[in-house]
Amino acid sequence: MQGSANLNLMIKAARKAGRSLVKDFREVENLQVSMKGAGDFVSKADIAAEGIIREELMNGRPNYGWLGEEGGGEPGKDPTRRWIVDPLDGTTNFLHGLPHWAVSIGLEHKGEIVAGVIYDPAKDEMFVAEKGQGAFMNETRLRVSARTKMIEAIFATGLPFGGRSDLPETLQDLARLLPACAGVRRWGAAALDLAYVAAGRYDGFWERRLHAWDVAAGLVILREAGGLVEAITPGEDILSSGEIVAANEAIFDKFAPIIRG
Ligand code: IPD
Ligand code: CA
Ligand code: CA
Ligand code: CA
The missing domain is CATH 3.30.540.10 (Fructose-1,6-Bisphosphatase, subunit A, domain 1)
Known part of the structure; x- marks a missing residue:
């Protein structure tokens, strides 16, 4: 390029x-x-x-x-x-x-x-x-995955460590999501999680309490690879809220409502 x-x-x-x-x-x-x-x-x-x-x-x-x-x-x-x-x-x-x-x-x-x-x-x-x-x-x-079925899809996230206050929400997300999908990964680098959704390796990603520097580069890479990315609370600015949900378009419509509860 x-x-x-x-x-x-x-x-x-x-x-x-x-x-x-x-x-x-x-x-x-x-x-x-x-x-x-x-x-x-x-x-x-x-x-x-x-x-x-x-x-x-x-x-x-x-x-x-x-x-x-x-x-x-x-x-x-x-x-x-x-x-x-x-x-x-x-x-x-x-x-x-x-x-x-x-x-x-x-x-x-x-x-x-x-x-x-x-x-x-x-x-x-x-x-x-x-x-x-x-x-x-x-x-x-790069192109996001073409998967459309939740039960075939895998998702990445970050688990709240060190007593972070978003633990209950994330545990509720997992309780709703795990029965519906093929797996959840926690590899420990949010920027790479976004890049991997862009590359079609993961079908989606969500995490709360991130910062602008975790997601900035990933936002444009993911969108340019055909992915959808939004704040977990619709309409909020991702860079300031740091709460993010992302996936290929077909999966997004099924995945985002699960994360949004
Ligand atoms: C962390 C990683 C991790 C995420 C944390 C971030 P850092 O960034 O992206 O995957 O779960 O919330 O703080 O501190 O290693 O740059
Ligand atoms: Ca980081
Ligand atoms: Ca860092
Ligand atoms: Ca850090």
């Missing part, structure tokens, strides 16, 4: 951060880890990767605003454009030596995500999309 200059900049930043993360992953037992909240870890690897991405993107586009998970937000001279970055999605996997984590970079323009990159260095899978240009993984066009 012929990406725009912005997309190429995002890919370059993701690869550079990916190299730093792979190095840290090889020596993960030596990384210093701190806790931001119950079960919510941050390490030198997250912070180094965010620094690399920030330098690359802000050098390339000094006027754009910035929102990164570890460093927070900063408005830009151009109030219409903002990078939304999760330097390491799946920190808990990373720190346990599980090779399922990713770099996620979204570009927001006037409140809408117009470009997204999710890079999984352990598998060398680069998921990218720009609005109106389709979604790709390593040059291969």
Whole structure:
């Protein structure tokens, strides 16, 4: 695919951060880890990767605003454009030596995500999309699954850890969903969950209490792959509510009502 200059900049930043993360992953037992909240870890690897991405993107586009998970937000001279970055999605996997984590970079323009990159260095899978240009993984066009029957479909989610208050809702979701479908997965990286729905690996995904940086890139990648994605409460803004339900179109109509109760 012929990406725009912005997309190429995002890919370059993701690869550079990916190299730093792979190095840290090889020596993960030596990384210093701190806790931001119950079960919510941050390490030198997250912070180094965010620094690399920030330098690359802000050098390339000094006027754009910035929102990164570890460093927070900063408005830009151009109030219409903002990078939304999760330097390491799946920190808990990373720190346990599980090779399922990713770099996620979204570009927001006037409140809408117009470009997204999710890079999984352990598998060398680069998921990218720009609005109106389709979604790709390593040059291969992405398309959501064609499954239409709930009983054949598998879904990904995130389970509320560390005493999070959304536990009862998620348990109710599971009680309604599990009897109706072929399975539920919890692999631990929301950005990759969205990329996998775009790639047709999962038929759908839902999760509560996510942040803008978990979902920004995935929103455009999934939509460009033909998927439907909405806030769990219809009409809410996904980036601010962080409550998301996504699937291929045929499954969405059956799946979303189950999640919405
Ligand atoms: C987490 C992952 C996980 C999700 C959590 C997120 P992090 O992101 O995406 O799958 O269930 O809610 O916080 O902290 O590893 O970037
Ligand atoms: Ca985190
Ligand atoms: Ca994340
Ligand atoms: Ca993160």
